[in-house]
Amino acid sequence: MKDIIKVMGLSKQFRDITAVDNLSFSVQEGDVYGFLGQNGAGKSTTIRMLLTLISPTAGDIELFGLDLRHNRIAILRQIGAVVEKPDLYKYLSAYENLKLFAKLSDIKFTEKSLMHQLETVGLVGREHHKVKTFSQGMKQRLGIAIALVHDPKLIILDEPTNGLDPQGIADIRNLILHLSREMKKTVFVSSHLLNEIEQVATRVLIIDKGKKIVEGASSELFDPAKTIVELDTLNNTACLVQLQQSQWQQYLQPKRSHTILLKLNRAQLPQLHKWLVQQHVELISLQPRHTLEDFFLQVTSGKQYVEAFTD
Amino acid sequence: MWKLLQIELYKIFRRPRTYISFAAITALIGVIQLGLKMDGQAYVDFLMSSLKDTFEFDGQILNAYLVCFIILQLLLIHVPLLIALIAADMISGEANMGTLRLLLTKPISKTKFMLAKFFAASIYTFILLVWIAIFALAGSIWLFGTDDLLIQKSTYVVQIAESDVFWRYIGAFGFALLAMLTVTALGFFLSIFAENSIGPIVTTMSIIIICTILSTMTIPLFQKIQPYLFTTHMVNWKEFFDEKVDDQNVVIRGSLQNPQRIIDSALVLVLHIIGLVSASIYIFKKRDVLT
Numbered sequence: 001m002k003d004i005i006k007v008m009g010l011s012k013q014f015r016d017i018t019a020v021d022n023l024s025f026s027v028q029e030g031d032v033y034g035f036l037g038q039n040g041a042g043k044s045t046t047i048r049m050l051l052t053l054i055s056p057t058a059g060d061i062e063l064f065g066l067d068l069r070h071n072r073i074a075i076l077r078q079i080g081a082v083v084e085k086p087d088l089y090k091y092l093s094a095y096e097n098l099k100l101f102a103k104l105s106d107i108k109f110t111e112k113s114l115m116h117q118l119e120t121v122g123l124v125g126r127e128h129h130k131v132k133t134f135s136q137g138m139k140q141r142l143g144i145a146i147a148l149v150h151d152p153k154l155i156i157l158d159e160p161t162n163g164l165d166p167q168g169i170a171d172i173r174n175l176i177l178h179l180s181r182e183m184k185k186t187v188f189v190s191s192h193l194l195n196e197i198e199q200v201a202t203r204v205l206i207i208d209k210g211k212k213i214v215e216g217a218s219s220e221l222f223d224p225a226k227t228i229v230e231l232d233t234l235n236n237t238a239c240l241v242q243l244q245q246s247q248w249q250q251y252l253q254p255k256r257s258h259t260i261l262l263k264l265n266r267a268q269l270p271q272l273h274k275w276l277v278q279q280h281v282e283l284i285s286l287q288p289r290h291t292l293e294d295f296f297l298q299v300t301s302g303k304q305y306v307e308a309f310t311d
Numbered sequence: 312m313w314k315l316l317q318i319e320l321y322k323i324f325r326r327p328r329t330y331i332s333f334a335a336i337t338a339l340i341g342v343i344q345l346g347l348k349m350d351g352q353a354y355v356d357f358l359m360s361s362l363k364d365t366f367e368f369d370g371q372i373l374n375a376y377l378v379c380f381i382i383l384q385l386l387l388i389h390v391p392l393l394i395a396l397i398a399a400d401m402i403s404g405e406a407n408m409g410t411l412r413l414l415l416t417k418p419i420s421k422t423k424f425m426l427a428k429f430f431a432a433s434i435y436t437f438i439l440l441v442w443i444a445i446f447a448l449a450g451s452i453w454l455f456g457t458d459d460l461l462i463q464k465s466t467y468v469v470q471i472a473e474s475d476v477f478w479r480y481i482g483a484f485g486f487a488l489l490a491m492l493t494v495t496a497l498g499f500f501l502s503i504f505a506e507n508s509i510g511p512i513v514t515t516m517s518i519i520i521i522c523t524i525l526s527t528m529t530i531p532l533f534q535k536i537q538p539y540l541f542t543t544h545m546v547n548w549k550e551f552f553d554e555k556v557d558d559q560n561v562v563i564r565g566s567l568q569n570p571q572r573i574i575d576s577a578l579v580l581v582l583h584i585i586g587l588v589s590a591s592i593y594i595f596k597k598r599d600v601l602t
Contacts, residue, residue, distance in 0.1 A: 048412075048599075048600065048601075051412075051415075051416045052415070053412055053415055053416070053599065053600040054599040054600065054601070055597075055599060073418045073419070073420060074418075076416060076417060076418040077418040079416070081416045082413075083412050083413070083416065084409075084412075085409065086413070087408050087409025087410050087412075087413065088408075088410065088413070089322065089325075089408070089410060090408070091325060091326055091327070092325060096325075100318055100321070100322075101413070101417065103314055103317075103318055104314075104315075104318060104414065104417040104419060105417055105418065106314070106418060106419075143413075146413070
């Protein structure tokens with residue numbers, strides 16, 4: 001698989017604020033790449049740099065094997081993007097907006113092909129209504145139709161489910177899966193909501209304060225073998241010594257708080273519990289953290305499990 | 312480039328705001344013409360009162376050419392506001408709507424994008440001036456008929472033969488177009504710094520007002536900078552309505568009293584336009600799109 005996006009040491013400084021800090025990652029052809037981070041983590045700034053809306057302070061970006069600085073137009077021809085909320089010309093209809101951006105994309109199109117795009121995003125029947133009468137979800141879908149109008153290889157969606165109702169969120173999720181599975185597009189999708197990414201992404205990158213926290217295949221990050229168990233007892237120091245002298249020693253993770261962390265398979269939990277009881281450990285809690293969401297929340301709040309996941 | 316220009320023109324002329332200017336111009340010209348039609352003779356008598364003792368006038372002083380001259384004098388001060396409404400909105404309006412980032416993710420050169428936007432605003436300015444010309448000149452010809460044009464200058468009176476007037480209006484409108492394109496370029500330049508159009512529109516008008524005051528005040532300090540102010544040159548369309556006299560003090564028909572002043576002023580305005588548009592493109596390409 002060839003790299004569609006290759007970001008190397010990317011940084012962006014806004015006066016005294018570092019929005020993106022030495023970020024490196026790569027997206028391969030066919031990936032649905034989930035770009036996760038809390039609001040203000042640097043996701044939109046990174047996406048804007050990928051789309052040449054913002055100039056990086058440092059670092060390099062390659063898309064389709066081409067240097068972005070010197071091949072802007074050739075690269076943008078192959079990208080369809082919706083950056084944050086899709087703001088469109090409110091005084092024009094859905095069809096007129098789509099036609100205008102199709103012209104800008106310098107492609108050949110017919111009324112039929114534009115109507116097909118509107119059909120793909122479920123806007124047929126509203127094509128001649130002015131955009132100012134549209135709901136946020138409809139605008140989002142029209143934004144995606146505009147992003148797809150020139151049949152790009154890479155689709156970049158920045159927080160595509162922001163402001164949508166549950167049905168709208170499900171529609172966008174299905175659309176992303178359709179683009180990836182049926183249309184064989186590479187999709188780069190950002191969100192601050194992990195459960196959205198969890199359901200569509202093949203690879204995930206989590207950033208916080210502009211820095212990469214963890215990157216990996218979803219299958220690895222969700223792997224039950226990577227369950228993190230948080231152990232809290234009345235005497236954690238003594239318990240840790242006992243664990244270090246037992247068969248559980250190999251599962252221990254570096255200590256970062258008063259609790260004890262172990263990385264093990266979910267199926268081993270009953271055995272661990274039984275062993276702790278046999279050792280007369282006064283247990284307060286034994287808490288498995290098996291979803292990426294727990295990890296994500298921890299990462300973005302205290303980074304407790306970061307190294308455990310990235311080992 | 313042509314495609315970009317078409318798109319920009321399409322956007323301008325699909326917006327209701329665009330037609331406010333045309334409606335305002337039509338109403339203003341109509342009101343002036345109506346006023347002059349109803350009570351114009353009294354106005355002309357007042358203007359010519361100091362001359363009536365010395366000269367005898369025959370023919371129709373209040374004719375289409377004089378009405379058009381009066382309209383131009385009144386309107387060309389206010390037209391910049393109507394131009395700023397569009398020109399100062401070209402980039403800031405897109406930033407405000409959020410469409411700027413969507414446009415710039417399309418495979419278009421930023422330089423061509425900016426040029427297309429400026430040319431589209433310039434075409435709007437041109438159409439607005441043609442609209443003024445049609446209503447002010449053609450409308451007045453229909454309402455008042457034609458005759459010689461009599462203009463009172465500060466120390467003398469110019470009488471331009473009826474047959475010698477029309478080309479002067481073409482020249483005056485051409486010059487006025489250059490002047491208004493300078494306003495377009497100024498509004499366009501200011502629009503790259505803002506995220507809504509109110510700021511650039513108000514700033515454009517403020518600059519024009521300040522520069523106009525500096526251009527007209529006869530204070531030595533201001534007189535030194537006056538040749539460099541575009542507002543000093545914007546009013547030189549009036550030079551088309553002055554004739555040269557020969558050694559015997561006889562008017563040379565079809566002549567201009569000071570063609571060099573027209574050329575110099577036109578050059579200053581063109582330099583302003585080129586400078587402002589080049590600066591707009593340069594700064595826009597360097598700026599981050601954060602809207």
